[in-house]
Amino acid sequence: MNCCGSCQDAGRIFGDGTAKRELRRYLKKGPNKSTRMLLDEIRRHDLNEWSLLDIGSGIGAIGFELLDDGVTRTVSVDASPAYVSVSRAEAARRGVADRSHHLVGDFTSLPDDIPVADVVTLDRVICCYPHMKKLVDQSTEKAGRLYGVVYPRDRWSVRAVMRIGNLVNILRRIDFRTYVHPPVEIDNRIRANGFMRVKLQRTIVWEIALYERAG
Numbered sequence: 001m002n003c004c005g006s007c008q009d010a011g012r013i014f015g016d017g018t019a020k021r022e023l024r025r026y027l028k029k030g031p032n033k034s035t036r037m038l039l040d041e042i043r044r045h046d047l048n049e050w051s052l053l054d055i056g057s058g059i060g061a062i063g064f065e066l067l068d069d070g071v072t073r074t075v076s077v078d079a080s081p082a083y084v085s086v087s088r089a090e091a092a093r094r095g096v097a098d099r100s101h102h103l104v105g106d107f108t109s110l111p112d113d114i115p116v117a118d119v120v121t122l123d124r125v126i127c128c129y130p131h132m133k134k135l136v137d138q139s140t141e142k143a144g145r146l147y148g149v150v151y152p153r154d155r156w157s158v159r160a161v162m163r164i165g166n167l168v169n170i171l172r173r174i175d176f177r178t179y180v181h182p183p184v185e186i187d188n189r190i191r192a193n194g195f196m197r198v199k200l201q202r203t204i205v206w207e208i209a210l211y212e213r214a215g
């Protein structure tokens, strides 16, 4: 399987029904736990006039939250057209469409004209992409100050659940797969790209890490 197949099939996994359901859930209950934990750490900084690039943005919860906190502009990129369409409609409903820019596609294959942002986030995205190093290298390049990531913990239980999910996708002839990239390799790669980790938190399933550009 190549990453194009995986990203193209993201639209089958994260389709219209899923996107609308997640938006309803977000409007009712707010961001999910690991997203909230990442947001709380980002909010320790003065976000006034900052910009955000959210890669694998889903319905755009991180963008909506940070726009409320003083971020002036968000760019949301997702491989799922349904997520992007739901997120665009919600931005219009909130009256922030002029400050929210949306792109559909595999971030690593999009033209390299996305501007550097103060904050770059990948919330539960690295696990949806086969080539961790490529995704981390290209996304850290776009991070001016902060780089926030949520990725699965390397535990047998997490691997088992992902394996079952992947097996179901094979049976359904869907190319989309999930991956438990070793957290230490993710961390090494981010550090090699000029960042230092300022916070690491864990839930049963996820690691939530925030990095600052060194120097």
Ligand SMILES: C[S@@+](CC[C@H](N)C(=O)[O-])C[C@H]1O[C@@H](n2cnc3c(N)ncnc32)[C@H](O)[C@@H]1O
Residues within 6 Å of the ligand: 007, 010, 011, 014, 035, 055, 056, 057, 058, 059, 077, 078, 079, 080, 083, 105, 106, 107, 108, 122, 123, 124, 125, 128, 129, 135
């Ligand atoms: C599990 S969802 C998480 C969505 C959102 N960040 C959240 O936490 O609710 C993963 C998302 O990443 C997107 N994705 C994965 N790899 C991507 C890539 N290379 N470029 C753009 N989007 C990607 C998928 O389309 C999917 O919407």
